[in-house]
Amino acid sequence: MTPLERVESAAAALKVFPLPSIVLFPGMMLPLHIFEQRYRELLKDCLQSDKVMVLAQLEPGWEGHYADRPRLRPIACAGIVVWQQAFPDGRYNIIVHGAVRVRILEELAPRNLYREVQARVIPDPVQVAPEEEQLRQAVLELSGRLPQPFGDSLLQSAARTRGGSLADAVAAIVVSDVERRQQLLGELDVPQRLRGVLNDVGELIGRLGLAKHAGPAN
Numbered sequence: 031m032t033p034l035e036r037v038e039s040a041a042a043a044l045k046v047f048p049l050p051s052i053v054l055f056p057g058m059m060l061p062l063h064i065f066e067q068r069y070r071e072l073l074k075d076c077l078q079s080d081k082v083m084v085l086a087q088l089e090p091g092w093e094g095h096y097a098d099r100p101r102l103r104p105i106a107c108a109g110i111v112v113w114q115q116a117f118p119d120g121r122y123n124i125i126v127h128g129a130v131r132v133r134i135l136e137e138l139a140p141r142n143l144y145r146e147v148q149a150r151v152i153p154d155p156v157q158v159a160p161e162e163e164q165l166r167q168a169v170l171e172l173s174g175r176l177p178q179p180f181g182d183s184l185l186q187s188a189a190r191t192r193g194g195s196l197a198d199a200v201a202a203i204v205v206s207d208v209e210r211r212q213q214l215l216g217e218l219d220v221p222q223r224l225r226g227v228l229n230d231v232g233e234l235i236g237r238l239g240l241a242k243h244a245g246p247a248n
Contacts, residue, residue, distance in 0.1 A: 033129035037108040038151050040082040043138060044108060045072050046145040047083050048100075053211035054085040054107040055198040056128045056154075057191065064122040068143035073111070073122050075142070081111040084132060084147065087212050099137070099145060105216040108132045108149070128198075131215065154194035154220055161224035162196055168231040169200055175238045194220040197227040205230050 031039070047062075047069060054060050064073050076083050086106035109126040116122055132149040169188045173181035187199040201214045210230070217223040 033110050033127070034151065034153060036080055036110060037082055037129050037132065040080045040108075041132065041149050041151055043146045044082065044084045044132070044149050045076055046086050046102065046106075046147055047072060048086050048088050048102065048145070050088055051208060052085065053087060053208055053215055054109055054126065054128045055202045055211075055215060056107060056130050057195055057198055058128040058202045059112075060085070060109070060126045060128065062124050062126060064124060067120075070120050070122065071142060072144035073114070073124065076111060077114060082108060082129075083111065083126065084108045084134075084149065085126065085128075086134070087208075099140075102134055102137070102145075102147070103212065103216070104134050105152075105212075105218075106132055106134060106149075107215060108151070131218070152218060157193060157220060159193070159221040159224055161221050161228060162193060165196060165200065165224050165228045165231065168228055168235065172204070172231050172235050172238075175235065194223055197223040200231065201227050204234055 052060065064070055072083065084106050087103040089101040089103055091100070107128045108130055109128045111124050112127045113125040114122055115124070131152040133152055134147045134149050136148050138146040138148060166188060169184060173185045176184065184200070184203050187203060188196060191199045197214070197220070201211060205211050205214065205227070214223060214226055217226060
């Protein structure tokens with residue numbers, strides 16, 4: 031069963047891990063340390079079933095209600111737990127591989143410490159867009175302005191992907207602002223997402239150019 035099929039099979043009751051500081055993109059590998067009791071329970075159930083979980087952002091204003099059930103943003107990323115390390119006290123280290131975007135349709139009635147939702151899988155359409163080549167050229171220019179290991183990693187990620195996955199791979203590396211990452215995750219129009227990431231890369235190239243021309247401070 032492919033990761034997409036596994037998520038589709040679990041979509042009627044997806045386990046949710048809200049992470050306000052992190053946005054997972056499809057194709058991205060994310061290491062996590064699990065220590066809260068409700069997420070220990072989530073992971074235990076996850077590992078004993080389909081190994082699928084959803085990493086979701088919370089709607090603005092959640093800060094005073096994190097321990098409750100603040101509203102989830104409608105577009106999230108479902109992932110597969112591909113590696114786990116259990117500790118004697120119940121904590122875990124895990125790696126989650128982002129599989130596909132999902133649209134959260136409704137939250138299910140509580141039956142565990144953690145939250146569950148019904149969702150619909152949103153695979154990217156296969157399409158050719160001129161923005162793809164423009165983004166590749168921008169990534170090539172950006173990689174030449176970065177320290178070699180970082181630039182090489184960016185080039186390799188871009189070389190392995192195309193279409194919407196290219197936008198996701200580049201955004202996962204170069205976009206650090208959580209709100210901006212969520213905006214790109216929520217952009218379901220592939221050409222528009224490519225253009226958005228292209229703008230982000232262009233802005234980063236511009237900032238690096240200004241820093242280079244400014245030189246060291248006297």
